[in-house]
Amino acid sequence: MERHLTLEESYGYDRKTLEYIRKAAAHGLYEIRGMGAKRKLPNFDDLVFLGASMSRYALEGYREKCVTRTLLGTRFAKKPVELEIPITIAGMSFGALSANVKEALGRAATEVGTSTTTGDGGMTQEERQSSKTLIYQCLPSRYGFNPDDVRRADAIEVVIGQGAKPGGGGMLLGQKVSARVAGMRTLPAGVDQRSACRHPDWTGPDDLAIKIQELREMTDWEKPIYVKVGATRTFNDVKLAVHSGADVVVVDGMQGGTAATQTCFIEHIGIPTLAALRQAVEALEDLDMKGKVQLIISGGIRSGPDVAKALAMGADAVAIGQGVMIALGCNGDTYRQNGQNISAVADYNALGAAPGYCHHCHTGQCPVGITTQDEILEQRLEPAIGAKRLKNYLKTLNMELTTIARACGKQNVHHLEREDLAALTLEAAAMANVPLAGTNWVPGRTGGI
Amino acid sequence: MENLTFDLSETPVNTLNHYLHHEAPKGGARKIIVTHPDGAHNIAVGLDCPVEVEILGHVGYYAGGMNKAARIVIEGSAGTGVGENMMSGTVHVRGFASNGAGASAHGGLLIIDGDAGLRCGISLKGGDIVVGGSVGSFSAFMAQAGRMVICGDAGDALGDSLYEAVLYVKGNIKSLGADARIEPLADADIAAVSNLLQQAGMDHAPRDFKRVASKRELYHWNADANQEY
Ligand SMILES: Cc1cc2nc3c(=O)[nH]c(=O)nc-3n(C[C@H](O)[C@H](O)[C@H](O)COP(=O)(O)O)c2cc1C
Numbered sequence: 001m002e003r004h005l006t007l008e009e010s011y012g013y014d015r016k017t018l019e020y021i022r023k024a025a026a027h028g029l030y031e032i033r034g035m036g037a038k039r040k041l042p043n044f045d046d047l048v049f050l051g052a053s054m055s056r057y058a059l060e061g062y063r064e065k066c067v068t069r070t071l072l073g074t075r076f077a078k079k080p081v082e083l084e085i086p087i088t089i090a091g092m093s094f095g096a097l098s099a100n101v102k103e104a105l106g107r108a109a110t111e112v113g114t115s116t117t118t119g120d121g122g123m124t125q126e127e128r129q130s131s132k133t134l135i136y137q138c139l140p141s142r143y144g145f146n147p148d149d150v151r152r153a154d155a156i157e158v159v160i161g162q163g164a165k166p167g168g169g170g171m172l173l174g175q176k177v178s179a180r181v182a183g184m185r186t187l188p189a190g191v192d193q194r195s196a197c198r199h200p201d202w203t204g205p206d207d208l209a210i211k212i213q214e215l216r217e218m219t220d221w222e223k224p225i226y227v228k229v230g231a232t233r234t235f236n237d238v239k240l241a242v243h244s245g246a247d248v249v250v251v252d253g254m255q256g257g258t259a260a261t262q263t264c265f266i267e268h269i270g271i272p273t274l275a276a277l278r279q280a281v282e283a284l285e286d287l288d289m290k291g292k293v294q295l296i297i298s299g300g301i302r303s304g305p306d307v308a309k310a311l312a313m314g315a316d317a318v319a320i321g322q323g324v325m326i327a328l329g330c331n332g333d334t335y336r337q338n339g340q341n342i343s344a345v346a347d348y349n350a351l352g353a354a355p356g357y358c359h360h361c362h363t364g365q366c367p368v369g370i371t372t373q374d375e376i377l378e379q380r381l382e383p384a385i386g387a388k389r390l391k392n393y394l395k396t397l398n399m400e401l402t403t404i405a406r407a408c409g410k411q412n413v414h415h416l417e418r419e420d421l422a423a424l425t426l427e428a429a430a431m432a433n434v435p436l437a438g439t440n441w442v443p444g445r446t447g448g449i
Numbered sequence: 450m451e452n453l454t455f456d457l458s459e460t461p462v463n464t465l466n467h468y469l470h471h472e473a474p475k476g477g478a479r480k481i482i483v484t485h486p487d488g489a490h491n492i493a494v495g496l497d498c499p500v501e502v503e504i505l506g507h508v509g510y511y512a513g514g515m516n517k518a519a520r521i522v523i524e525g526s527a528g529t530g531v532g533e534n535m536m537s538g539t540v541h542v543r544g545f546a547s548n549g550a551g552a553s554a555h556g557g558l559l560i561i562d563g564d565a566g567l568r569c570g571i572s573l574k575g576g577d578i579v580v581g582g583s584v585g586s587f588s589a590f591m592a593q594a595g596r597m598v599i600c601g602d603a604g605d606a607l608g609d610s611l612y613e614a615v616l617y618v619k620g621n622i623k624s625l626g627a628d629a630r631i632e633p634l635a636d637a638d639i640a641a642v643s644n645l646l647q648q649a650g651m652d653h654a655p656r657d658f659k660r661v662a663s664k665r666e667l668y669h670w671n672a673d674a675n676q677e678y
């Protein structure tokens with residue numbers, strides 16, 4: 001009798017799990033990697049817009065006026081941040097990114113009229129010069145934190161957490177701690193640098209309120225103060241941030257990117273952006289602070305429809321990290337240098353990756369020159385080319401946003417509302433507090449959150 | 450040049466800070482005297498010129514925070530985060546200091562005549578701190594650069610995850626934190642301690658201090674070190 005192979009893969013011990021266990025057994029160390037959660041999560045793709053028809057009046061696709069101007073920090077700051085579009089560039093550290101990339105981000109943001117944000121490790125000259133509007137992060141590590149830079153910034157963002165690692169501090173492995181990075185962070189070059197997970201000079205929301213006041217006193221109450229949290233207990237966190245005196249709250253969902261974090265954090269800590277956004281908006285509504293304290297949402301925002309849906313759910317603006325990197329060339333097969341397209345495939349392979357699958361930002365050996373401090377690799381991303389790609393990407397998102405808003409009959413993208421949305425899945429309906437398409441049913445609505 | 454007095458029982462802290470940011474650099478007053486601070490927060494934060502400020506009483510959080518160049522004397526005790534993130538200049542607390550004194554200071558000198566609370570010198574990045582009394586637990590946590598001279602005792606987990614900062618302790622150390630160790634005192638250490646004590650106006654024999662620095666075993670993330678990451 002012929003013998004058959006019976007290859008029944010285990011659901012619980014699938015190949016990915018077997019690989020994980022083997023790696024753990026070989027190394028005795030958890031994995032660290034870059035980018036965001038890779039698992040499938042309910043996200044903005046699970047929502048659709050209810051465009052105008054009989055009961056709503058549509059605006060003509062690209063001619064009729066549709067306002068995108070966005071004001072952030074109107075609560076206390078004498079000089080709120082004024083942006084031409086509600087799509088901002090998320091905080092990414094110099095150290096994680098090269099100085100060339102920081103410059104490209106600043107140039108593109110300035111051209112489209114939006115803001116860029118510093119990151120762990122302080123402010124570089126390149127990004128201050130190239131960015132019209134630069135948000136300066138105040139992180140637990142306080143690496144390179146400097147009162148002169150506080151004064152040179154357009155707003156301050158107190159970072160409490162990130163969606164990729166709520167509760168976790170930062171990491172920058174030694175390969176990326178070049179002499180310049182080390183100097184800015186006051187560390188010996190080449191150390192595997194750990195950033196603190198708690199701020200050194202305050203511990204709870206009551207302290208934070210005083211810390212925020214200090215930053216206001218420092219800057220004569222001119223600059224908006226943002227507070228950024230990773231998405232976990234978002235309803236309470238947003239309320240506490242508002243009580244602490246934030247002008248703007250930034251909520252980063254679990255899909256949010258990172259340059260280097262434990263995989264077990266990336267995939268297992270935090271809640272999806274969709275769920276976090278809903279809770280954040282409800283917190284502001286509960287406090288009657290909607291529109292008074294602005295909300296920026298981030299974590300897996302990729303496209304114009306994502307931005308439009310985020311605004312419809314109640315965000316005032318979005319912030320983007322991974323999408324920005326991909327626009328620059330991350331995960332692409334080639335890089336462009338001296339006018340030529342050059343294959344990066346062999347370099348991906350050398351990292352044990354391939355274009356389209358890479359999450360190796362932590363290694364500092366980015367094949368396309370984005371997340372690196374290596375003098376040769378960083379040449380692979382020329383600031384002018386990066387800036388052009390990013391400008392096009394941001395323009396495309398903004399065009400999609402406005403065209404969707406017009407289709408929903410809105411003259412201002414900030415007029416998009418939850419009522420314009422329907423959900424395609426039960427999970428998304430429940431998380432986003434949006435009715436399942438074809439019904440008026442929102443699972444859990446009566447049960448509260 | 451006259452002294453100028455701000456009475457915080459009548460004037461908001463904001464007015465004082467505004468003066469210190471915008472008028473003090475013009476060099477109008479010799480010394481700024483602050484009366485009735487009564488524990489107010491954020492007094493004299495973000496100064497950026499070599500002005501002298503004397504605060505007559507107790508202050509709340511972050512007094513002298515992010516200081517550059519100014520000389521600030523607190524004739525009383527200070528709340529959390531006194532002299533936090535200072536870059537240069539001097540902050541002198543004549544009384545006691547609460548938690549996180551000198552947190553993340555990049556430069557300058559913080560002098561505390563009395564005791565300091567938890568996490569004194571946490572995340573220190575190059576400043577010097579001299580404490581006449583004792584410091585609480587977790588002091589110098591993740592301190593990266595700079596020096597601390599502690600004339601009294603230190604609490605638990607002193608210097609946990611230290612980088613390149615160096616700590617000198619005269620009294621007992623309840624426990625050392627991860628990666629911190631006691632090292633022999635070299636001539637350069639004696640000179641450093643003596644100089645810092647002199648600047649702080651404190652009288653102790655530098656030889657009586659122990660030097661605490663990093664073992665540097667947590668500098669690299671690898672399996673062989675068997676680290677509890
Ligand atoms: C390379 C990289 C570096 C980052 N560095 C920081 C940082 O220094 N500080 C911070 O608050 N967030 C940092 N983040 C997180 C982003 O600010 C943002 O929250 C996240 O990227 C948003 O999600 P998205 O990447 O899916 O757009 C970083 C993200 C990336 C991809």
Ligand code: SF4
Pocket residue numbers: 034035325329330331332358359360361362365366367368369370371
């Ligand atoms: S291509 Fe570069 S930026 Fe993109 S994931 Fe790989 S290492 Fe990171």
